Amino acid sequence: MPENRTPTAARGRKAGRRHPLASIALIAIGLLFTGGAYAAFSTSTASAETDMASQQTIEEGKKLFAANCATCHGMGAEGSEDGPSLIGVGAASVDFQVGTGRMPLQMQGPQAEQKPVQFTDEQTAALAAWVASLAPGPAIPEGELLDGEGDTANGAELFRINCAMCHNVAGAGGALTEGKFAPSLSGVSAKHIYEAMVTGPQNMPVFNDMNIKPEDKRDVITYLKYLDNNPSPGGIDLGSIGPVSEGLFLWIFGLGSIVALTVWITAKSN
Incomplete structure (x- = not known):
C-alpha cells in the first residue's frame, strides 16, 4: 500500500535540503576569517618588531650620548654651564x-666650527x-x-628677504x-x-612653519641647488661676496695695471 505523504511533510523535507552553494559559502567565510586573523597577527608582530627596533636604537643613542655628549649637555641632556639643554x-x-661635524664641539669659541663628521649615519x-x-621637537625632514x-x-x-643679509644673496x-x-x-x-x-643653529633664527611654510622652504632649497648647478654667467665670481671684492679687484688689478702701463710707457719714451 503506497505511503501517504502530507503536503506539510513534503515542504519540511524540501526546506531541510542544503543549497548547492552552501559549501562554497562556508569555505569562503572560513577563508575570510582565517585571512583576517593572519593579517591581524602579522600586523601586530611587525608592529612589535618595529617598536623593539626603535627601542634598541634609542638605547644605543643613549649610550653614545653618555660617552660623547654628556660632559657638556648633562647625562639627561638637561644642559650645563658648558652646553645648552637639548x-x-x-x-x-x-x-x-652631528651630521655636519659641528658636534661634538672641537673647542669653545664664538660658534661651532664645521669639521669632519665623527659618527656614522646609523650612530647619528x-x-x-x-x-x-625626551620631548617633542622638529623631526628629520x-x-x-x-x-x-x-x-x-x-x-x-624668500632667500633675499630672509637670508641674504647674513648668507649673501648668492x-x-x-x-x-x-x-x-x-657659513657658505x-x-x-x-x-x-x-x-x-x-x-x-648657532646665530641663525628659527624659521618654523608659521614663518616660512614647508613648501616655501622647499623653494628656498631649490634656489640654492640652482646656484650650485649654474656657475656665474659673468665668468670669475670672485667668491660671490659682492661689490667689496669686485671693487678691490678693480683697484688692485685694474688701477695697478694702468699705473704699470703708464710707468712702462714713460720709461720707454725716456
Missing part, C-alpha cells in the same frame, strides 16, 4: 649638528632618536620637501659680529638646509 630640540637639530640616527624621545623641484623664483625671493656666507659668521651654503645637502631653517 630637551625639545628634536631629531632635526641633532641630525644637523641613534643619537637623534634618543634626544627626540624627508620626501618631496628635499627634491629640489620647487619654485626657483619664489625661493630666490649663499656665499659672510662675517657677523664678535667673531661669528654665516654651497654644496650643503638639502636635508641639512631644511634642518637649519627649522632649528636655528
Whole structure:
C-alpha cells in the first residue's frame, strides 16, 4: 500500500535540503576569517618588531650620548654651564649638528666650527632618536620637501628677504659680529638646509612653519641647488661676496695695471 505523504511533510523535507552553494559559502567565510586573523597577527608582530627596533636604537643613542655628549649637555641632556639643554630640540637639530661635524664641539669659541663628521649615519640616527624621545621637537625632514623641484623664483625671493643679509644673496656666507659668521651654503645637502631653517643653529633664527611654510622652504632649497648647478654667467665670481671684492679687484688689478702701463710707457719714451 503506497505511503501517504502530507503536503506539510513534503515542504519540511524540501526546506531541510542544503543549497548547492552552501559549501562554497562556508569555505569562503572560513577563508575570510582565517585571512583576517593572519593579517591581524602579522600586523601586530611587525608592529612589535618595529617598536623593539626603535627601542634598541634609542638605547644605543643613549649610550653614545653618555660617552660623547654628556660632559657638556648633562647625562639627561638637561644642559650645563658648558652646553645648552637639548630637551625639545628634536631629531632635526641633532641630525644637523652631528651630521655636519659641528658636534661634538672641537673647542669653545664664538660658534661651532664645521669639521669632519665623527659618527656614522646609523650612530647619528641613534643619537637623534634618543634626544627626540625626551620631548617633542622638529623631526628629520624627508620626501618631496628635499627634491629640489620647487619654485626657483619664489625661493630666490624668500632667500633675499630672509637670508641674504647674513648668507649673501648668492649663499656665499659672510662675517657677523664678535667673531661669528654665516657659513657658505654651497654644496650643503638639502636635508641639512631644511634642518637649519627649522632649528636655528648657532646665530641663525628659527624659521618654523608659521614663518616660512614647508613648501616655501622647499623653494628656498631649490634656489640654492640652482646656484650650485649654474656657475656665474659673468665668468670669475670672485667668491660671490659682492661689490667689496669686485671693487678691490678693480683697484688692485685694474688701477695697478694702468699705473704699470703708464710707468712702462714713460720709461720707454725716456
